[in-house]
Amino acid sequence: MNSEMYVGLDIGTTSIKVIVAEKVKGQMNVLGLGNERSEGVSRGIIVDIDKASESIRRAVNQAEEKAGIQIHDVIVGIPANQLKIEPCSGMVAISDQSREISDEDVKNVTVSAMIKNLPPEREIMDTLADEFIVDGFDGIKDPRGMVGVRLEMKGRIITGPKTIIHNIRKAVQRAGLNPSSIINMPLAQGMTILDDGEQDFGTVLIDLGGGQTTASVVHDHQLKFTTVDSEGGEYITKDISVVLNTSLESAEKVKRDYGYADEIEASESNEFPIEVVGQSQPVRISEKYLAEIIQARVDQIFTRMYKSLSSISALNLPGGIVLTGGVAALPGISELAADRFDTNVRVYIPDQMGLRHPSFSLPLSLVTYRANMSEIQVLVRSSLEGKTVVNNTQSNDDFIGNDYGDDVIDNSSEYIQQDNQPQQPSKPKKSGSKLAKSTKGRLKRFYQDFFE
Structure with missing residues (x-):
């Protein structure tokens, strides 16, 4: 039986998740799962390599026991913090005397396309080939075996901060593992969670994680834009702890057991006990009061994301919004999001047995994305290992004015660096019928100017 084994590693702020999956006849079967409390990670970023590596080791040991295998290689997710998507292109002469394009030619043209004027603090994380051109004939997905004298490639490179990438790689290696593939999280999720129509016509994917919230825009089967808000489920738990004067452990428990994202759906009459610091007896709190605390923080996150x-x-895209991540498990979250963003919203929950919770969508996406990569995608990605050192003498201004638009390729600090101080949430204004009246013209300009 022809099968392949994949191990996905999600290094989250609140938990480390490991999924062992086997691809058999095109079907992904989950064999084992590890889920341990995360240490040494803050807002999705590793801040203590030793503590993070220990958490990774515990999660991997748990997955090994359940899957009955020994894990060596892992597919690691990289967060979208300060991620940039930039167009690239390269051209080479065919090296083979027969003029038949080989694997080596594909690698050479990929390396040629990766020669970018990156600042020294950034690193290329991934290279995505959109098309190959052989002697002027474009739209080719796999040029191998074709005959020509000149090979071109047009695509995109994804870059990230060297510090984040180094710390992740170091923590994984210190846990005794080999990071065989380092994959951008929004890319993996967008290409696996969204269905074909959502990827084609355009959809916003919002991952409501424990340490931060990430929004991604996928259109024409390509990741076009990402933005990160530095608040997530952890902040909701802290709010509950402060307002109700209870421990973080107790706050997390009541959030999971009784929490609603939308106070309208919570009951005033349904009450539950909660341990309060300084009180000998538990205090009873209504579901509605708890929901008011939760909604205040979720509203803040949604308000900034809306902006x-x-x-x-992006909110005009036909696919609307797809929510995932641990916070997406809160009842009423889709209704609240639909009201705040004024678009259609659905929550993604994996359908695999034992993983039917939105918090498992990321590690499952990592193994699914890697397992479904085509031969040419794997070949292009392998060129990262032998890429030429780039020249850092020129500025990033060289990238401005490309086909994707500045907002797409540069997730600048106004989107990435968010103020963590509590803010008074304000509901975004709905467009209502005004949106409908101008949709046709705006969408036409939107597709032409932004995504084309």
Whole structure:
């Protein structure tokens, strides 16, 4: 039986998740799962390599026991913090005297396309080939075996901060593992969670994680834009702890057991006990009061996301919004999001047995994305290992004015660096019928100017 084994590693702020999966006849079967409390990670970033590596080791040991295998190689997710998507292109002469394009030619043209004027603090994380051109004939997905004298490639490179990538790689290696593939999280999720129509016509994917919230825009089967808000489920738990004067452990438990994202759906009459510091007896709290605390923080996150996404007209995309991540498990979250963003919203929950919770969507996406990569995608990605050192003498201004638009390729600090101080949430104004009246013209300009 022809099968392949994949191990996905999700280094989250609140938990480390490991999934062992086997691809058999095109079907992904989950064999084992590890889920341990995360240490040494803050807002999705590793801040203590030793503590993080120990958490990784515990999660991997748990997955090994359940899967009955020994894990060596892992597919690691990289967060979208300060991620940039930039167009690239390269051209080489065919090396083979027969003029038949080989694997080596594909690698050479990929390396040629990766020669970018990157600042020294950034590193290429991934290279995505959109098309190959052989002697002027474009739209080719796999040029191998074709005959020609000149090979071109047009695509995109994804870059990230060297510090983040180094710390992740170091923590994984210190846990005794080999990071065989380092994959951008929004890319993996967008290409696996969204269905074909959502990827084609355009959809916003919002991952409501423990340490931060990430929004991604996928259109024409390509990751076009990402933005990160530095608040997530951890902040909701801290709010509950402070307001109700209870421990973080107790706050997390009541959030999971009784929490609603939308106070409208919570009951005033349904009450539950909670341990309060300084009180000998538990205090009873209503579901509605708890929901008010939760909604206040979720509203803040959605308000900032609304601002970032509406600035690039992403909320006009036909696919609407897909929510995932641990916070997406809160009852009423889709209704609240639909009201705040004024678009259709659905929650993604994996359908695999034992993983039916939105918090498992990321590690499952990592193994699914890697397992479904085509031969040419794997070949292009392998060129990262032998890429030429780039020249760092020129500025990033060389990238401005490309086909994707500045907002797409540069997730600048106004989107990435968010103020963590509590803010008074304000509901974004709905467009209502005004949106409908101008949709045709705006969408036409949107597709032409932004995504084309």
